[in-house]
Structure formats: C-alpha cells, structure tokens
C-alpha cells in the first residue's frame with residue numbers, strides 16, 4: 001500500500017516506518033524533524049521535511065492510507081505555545097483529512113490519546129465514557145477526533161487512543177513514565193516519583209506498532225474509536241518494577257498532576273488484537289539500550305527541552 005505517515009520521524013513514527021517498509025509498503029513520511037531524523041534511506045521511503053500545517057505541500061496523489069501521528073505530543077509542549085498546539089493538533093488535522101478526501105484516500109488513522117478522558121474513577125474506562133480533557137493537549141486531541149468523525153461518511157476514520165507508550169526507539173523519548181523512571185534508576189540509582197498513586201495505562205512500543213498494522217489490515221471494517229492500553233498500574237508500581245531490574249532508591253514527592261485513569265481496551269481485543277509485550281519488557285530493553293550506548297539521555301530525548309531550544313515558544 002501507499003502510506004502517508006505524518007510524524008514518521010518521531011518516537012513511535014520511526015520504528016513504525018521501519019516496520020511498514022519491512023512489510024513491503026511504500027511510505028512517505030512528512031515530518032518537521034524537531035527531534036532529528038533517525039530513518040535510514042530505503043527504496044520505498046520518501047522523507048519530506050515539511051510542516052503539516054502546509055497541507056497543500058503534502059503529496060496525496062495515489063495515497064491509500066494516511067496515518068496521522070505528527071502532533072505537539074505532550075502537555076508541557078502544548079502549553080509552551082498554545083497557538084502552535086491548536087494549529088498543529090487541531091487545524092492541520094482538518095486540512096489533512098480534507099486533502100485526503102479530495103484525493104480519494106480510503107482510510108485515515110489518527111493517533112489521539114487515552115488522556116482525553118481526564119480524571120476517571122470508573123474501573124473500566126471504555127470508549128463510551130464522557131471526555132473531560134484537562135489540558136490543552138487533551139483538548140486538541142478531543143477536537144481533532146470530533147472533526148475527523150464528522151468526515152466519516154467520506155473516508156474511513158480509525159481513531160486510536162493510546163496509553164503511554166514505553167520501550168526503546170531509535171528516536172528515544174525519556175519523558176514518558178516507564179522510560180523516565182527506568183533511565184533515572186539506571187543513571188542515578190534513585191527514582192523520584194511525583195505522587196505515585198495516579199493510575200495510568202501503558203502500552204509497549206512494539207504493541208503500539210502492531211495496533212497500527214492491525215488497523216491497516218482491518219481498519220476499513222473497523223471505523224470509530226479504540227482505546228489501546230493494557231497495563232493499568234500506578235506510577236509507584238512502575239518504579240517498583242524498575243527496581244526489580246536495577247537497584248534504586250524510590251523517593252516519593254507531592255504531585256500537582258491529577259491525571260489518573262484506567263483504560264479498558266476490550267473493544268480493541270474483540271477485533272482480534274492481542275498485546276505481546278509488557279512494561280517489564282520495556283524496562284529491560286531501555287536499560288540494555290542505555291548500557292550499550294544506543295540511548296544517550298540527551299536533550300533530544302525530552303520533547304519540552306528540545307522545543308524550548310528550538311524557541312518554539314508563544
């Protein structure tokens with residue numbers, strides 16, 4: 001298939017591009033490369049350094065599927081420049097889907113976020129529950145979802161609400177909970193946990209990639225919204241799991257981040273998807289990648305540090 005992948009140089013996008021190419025797809029990546037480009041050249045790969053806000057510069061001719069991952073990808077970065085966040089995360093999504101429809105693209109897969117639910121007490125947070133987004137990042141994801149669904153009569157839309165992703169990528173992020181706590185232990189033998197009680201869902205990077213492949217294979221028959229997260233555990237529990245692999249002191253400090261929810265992915269599981277990897281697998285591989293030098297723990301691993309350096313402020 002011909003796939004247009006926005007955000008293909010990102011933490012998820014880089015290994016996703018590699019696996020799409022390995023399965024024989026032709027991939028066009030559109031990415032501003034804020035965090036570099038770790039993709040190796042490949043005969044079926046075209047990488048375009050472009051802003052998705054310039055939708056008219058995105059080649060859509062002959063594209064079968066758009067996979068849309070390029071976004072300002074966490075709360076602090078969204079707060080750094082609110083206008084940019086709304087333009088990239090909401091407005092550009094609309095421009096992109098309109099361009100896709102104009103070029104008869106059949107399917108649009110969108111990386112939303114499990115954090116759109118906000119704080120939820122329910123033991124099972126299913127897709128039917130109300131959205132109470134508590135940050136600008138969450139709000140733009142929610143708006144994008146609604147905009148995309150409004151085009152559902154003209155293009156098949158698959159909206160994925162991923163949990164926090166964990167594990168090793170050639171474009172590493174260390175600002176995600178499992179990866180962050182693991183690197184703290186590996187580097188400093190000390191883990192600082194803010195709050196600790198908040199429950200968050202997780203998904204291994206390789207399962208995240210498998211979810212996108214699942215929707216590439218079956219998505220035309222699966223329009224709609226799907227949660228994708230499998231291990232709902234507290235931040236403290238993550239830290240304890242880390243210390244099974246690297247001895248480290250755990251220090252708990254107060255937190256002002258109330259986000260706490262348990263994602264249910266029963267709807268996704270009912271479509272035949274089964275996760276194969278665990279949080280513990282991610283911990284082990286991040287430690288190994290740090291020890292053998294594949295992870296450098298530099299500024300590029302932290303989205304907010306890089307965005308500040310690039311002066312992407314309001």
Ligand SMILES: NC(=O)c1ccc[n+]([C@@H]2O[C@H](COP(=O)([O-])OP(=O)(O)OC[C@H]3O[C@@H](n4cnc5c(N)ncnc54)[C@H](O)[C@@H]3O)[C@@H](O)[C@H]2O)c1
Pocket residue numbers: 006007008009010011012013030031032033034035050051052053068069070071072073074088111112113114161162163164165166173176303
């Ligand atoms: N990583 C997670 O835990 C997680 C969880 C839930 C949802 N998501 C979503 O999945 C997607 C991928 O996440 P990630 O962790 O790979 O993020 P990332 O920050 O590593 O990658 C995002 C990529 O998008 C690019 N980009 C941003 N704005 C752009 C623009 N205007 N034009 C072109 N390119 C642009 C960046 O250069 C970057 O390479 C994002 O939409 C994110 O919100 C991620």
